[in-house]
Amino acid sequence: MAAEGQGGHQATLRDEQFGQRLPEHAAEGAEIFRLAPHPTIPRCQAPLVVIVLDGLGESKYNDEYNAVHMAQTPTLDALKAVGPRHYRTLKAHGTSVGLPSDADMGNSEVGHNALGAGQIVDQGAKCVDKALATGDLFRLDGWKYIEPNAKQGTLHLIGLLSDGGVHSRYDQIMLLVEGAIKQGVKRIRLHVLADGRDVGDNTAVAWVERLAGDARRLSKQHGVDARIASGGGRMKVTMDRYESDWRVVQRGYYAHVLGEAPSTFTDPVDAVRTLKKDNTVSDQYVDPWVIVGDDGKPVGAVQDGDAVVTFNFRADRMVEISQALEYEKFHKFDRKRWPKIRFAGMMQYDGDLLLPKHFLVPPPLIERASEQYVVGTGLRVFACSESQKIGHVTFFWNGNRSGYLDPKLEKFQEIPSDQGISFDKAPAMKAREIAATTKQAILSGQYDFVRCNFANPDMVGHTGKLKAAIEAVTVTDACIKVLLDAVDQVGGRFLLTADHGNAEDMVQRQKDGSPVVGPEGKPVELTSHTLNPVPCAIGGPGLPPDVHFRGDLPAAGLANVTAAFINLLGFEAPDFYKPSLVTTAKEE
Ligand SMILES: O=C(O)[C@H](O)COP(=O)(O)O
Ligand SMILES: [Mn+2]
Numbered sequence: 001m002a003a004e005g006q007g008g009h010q011a012t013l014r015d016e017q018f019g020q021r022l023p024e025h026a027a028e029g030a031e032i033f034r035l036a037p038h039p040t041i042p043r044c045q046a047p048l049v050v051i052v053l054d055g056l057g058e059s060k061y062n063d064e065y066n067a068v069h070m071a072q073t074p075t076l077d078a079l080k081a082v083g084p085r086h087y088r089t090l091k092a093h094g095t096s097v098g099l100p101s102d103a104d105m106g107n108s109e110v111g112h113n114a115l116g117a118g119q120i121v122d123q124g125a126k127c128v129d130k131a132l133a134t135g136d137l138f139r140l141d142g143w144k145y146i147e148p149n150a151k152q153g154t155l156h157l158i159g160l161l162s163d164g165g166v167h168s169r170y171d172q173i174m175l176l177v178e179g180a181i182k183q184g185v186k187r188i189r190l191h192v193l194a195d196g197r198d199v200g201d202n203t204a205v206a207w208v209e210r211l212a213g214d215a216r217r218l219s220k221q222h223g224v225d226a227r228i229a230s231g232g233g234r235m236k237v238t239m240d241r242y243e244s245d246w247r248v249v250q251r252g253y254y255a256h257v258l259g260e261a262p263s264t265f266t267d268p269v270d271a272v273r274t275l276k277k278d279n280t281v282s283d284q285y286v287d288p289w290v291i292v293g294d295d296g297k298p299v300g301a302v303q304d305g306d307a308v309v310t311f312n313f314r315a316d317r318m319v320e321i322s323q324a325l326e327y328e329k330f331h332k333f334d335r336k337r338w339p340k341i342r343f344a345g346m347m348q349y350d351g352d353l354l355l356p357k358h359f360l361v362p363p364p365l366i367e368r369a370s371e372q373y374v375v376g377t378g379l380r381v382f383a384c385s386e387s388q389k390i391g392h393v394t395f396f397w398n399g400n401r402s403g404y405l406d407p408k409l410e411k412f413q414e415i416p417s418d419q420g421i422s423f424d425k426a427p428a429m430k431a432r433e434i435a436a437t438t439k440q441a442i443l444s445g446q447y448d449f450v451r452c453n454f455a456n457p458d459m460v461g462h463t464g465k466l467k468a469a470i471e472a473v474t475v476t477d478a479c480i481k482v483l484l485d486a487v488d489q490v491g492g493r494f495l496l497t498a499d500h501g502n503a504e505d506m507v508q509r510q511k512d513g514s515p516v517v518g519p520e521g522k523p524v525e526l527t528s529h530t531l532n533p534v535p536c537a538i539g540g541p542g543l544p545p546d547v548h549f550r551g552d553l554p555a556a557g558l559a560n561v562t563a564a565f566i567n568l569l570g571f572e573a574p575d576f577y578k579p580s581l582v583t584t585a586k587e588e
């Protein structure tokens with residue numbers, strides 16, 4: 001499928017970008033990361049293959065809105081049919097992946113963190129909640145750094161506007177605004193991205209109405225000047241990730257910083273309502289907009305001496321805009337003007353690039369990620385996905401470390417994603433290319449541990465388009481088959497799982513499971529992730545016959561996978577990891 005802009009796709013995340021970092025296990029005085037051989041599971045000469053299906057869960061509703069149920073899935077069906085010794089489900093949401101509550105759906109960041117780190121760590125959302133609740137946020141270095149500019153100039157807040165809880169949350173935005181006012185900030189400009197992906201589509205107008213109302217109320221109550229200044233849909237404006245399409249970030253920089261957009265309005269609600277074109281445009285893809293005053297000038301362009309905060313806590317979609325705001329040398333697009341500001345992220349979005357330099361809340365530190373042990377033991381690793389998810393099986397997997405932990409032992413392979421299209425238009429995405437490339441790695445004999453992520457059940461699931469999601473899952477199933485055949489060919493082992501649900505439920509439901517019906521009499525699409533558990537299967541000719549899932553961990557979650565794959569590699573897992581999912585007859 002030829003996609004818009006594909007020819008122009010630059011080499012991203014290539015070897016030079018993955019970097020040549022000093023292996024942590026080699027640093028002087030560093031902890032020794034070495035795994036001990038497993039007492040009963042021998043190593044296998046062929047690789048262990050871990051397959052992550054992004055956004056493919058198991059729903060109790062096996063009906064027409066379940067794209068996994070509706071898709072052709074002979075491979076997944078066969079894995080399930082093997083029964084509980086080799087197939088089970090895992091928790092992938094809420095407290096089992098370090099989120100504040102069990103009402104929080106899972107997401108890729110927390111899911112891959114758990115898969116790669118074997119532990120449940122407090123995630124960004126929780127760290128920000130605590131810093132706001134205690135008031136520490138306004139006492140820490142990040143706030144102190146931006147404070148003078150925030151008080152003398154304007155405080156700009158940029159981020160995702162919803163209560164999705166994946167990248168940001170409305171209550172946190174409000175606490176930030178109220179707290180800033182209490183600290184003496186007088187002029188606030190909000191630059192807000194419409195969601196429709198972590199929350200229902202066609203909710204953006206209501207969110208902007210709510211924020212505009214709250215900004216008016218706070219302005220009046222405290223005698224300050226807080227208002228919305230610019231925005232756009234998150235997939236079109238600002239929130240690109242893994243350098244999939246820098247034009248997205250350019251649109252955002254122009255709207256938020258320069259005050260430039262193809263359409264200007266005097267009222268933000270009017271802006272979003274107009275650009276939604278009677279809901280024929282989804283919230284995620286709303287064009288950029290800028291609010292102007294009666295004089296036609298933008299009300300919130302960023303000026304020298306201002307302070308800027310990006311309020312998303314999640315990293316992946318904030319890294320690029322942070323670079324555009326922070327880096328003196330920057331070549332991804334022409335910024336035209338680069339104001340002298342003080343900028344802080346809600347968190348530090350990349351601990352290796354130290355980006356941004358200043359941040360309001362220290363990010364969760366994920367110590368002792370499995371890859372540190374894997375390369376510390378000398379195992380050779382291959383990780384593959386397409387641009388949209390490559391950081392998931394590298395950066396998130398490795399406890400938020402970017403780049404290679406040991407470039408001699410690891411190879412990260414990115415397949416460029418389509419650019420500039422909504423993924424329902426090409427639901428196979430790059431699944432076939434991922435399968436082909438990963439298959440080569442399996443057959444090559446060069447790797448002990450091969451992992452990959454299939455992006456399309458999730459990315460197409462987010463479009464809310466049922467037919468496309470069914471197609472995405474059908475293609476993914478066929479691609480799994482390609483990999484399992486390769487595992488058969490070399491006599492290897494595999495573990496297949498997913499990071500959270502999405503494609504298995506494509507409709508908003510009432511309490512009794514029946515679809516919510518919209519004003520036009522049509523069922524309302526579900527574009528977000530779900531709370532559903534995810535599949536987990538093990539197998540392959542190299543799997544010793546006595547290795548099977550334990551029966552005594554019914555509530556196990558994604559963090560229990562780590563010890564399991566370390567065991568399948570033939571090693572004992574570190575004892576502070578969550579218990580392994582697998583055991584052998586000899587151990588029982
Ligand atoms: O960023 C996104 O695309 C969604 O908010 C969450 O999806 P992911 O957690 O699967 O990346
Ligand atoms: Mn995901």
Ligand SMILES: [Mn+2]
Binds near residue numbers: 055108459462502
């Ligand atoms: Mn997703």
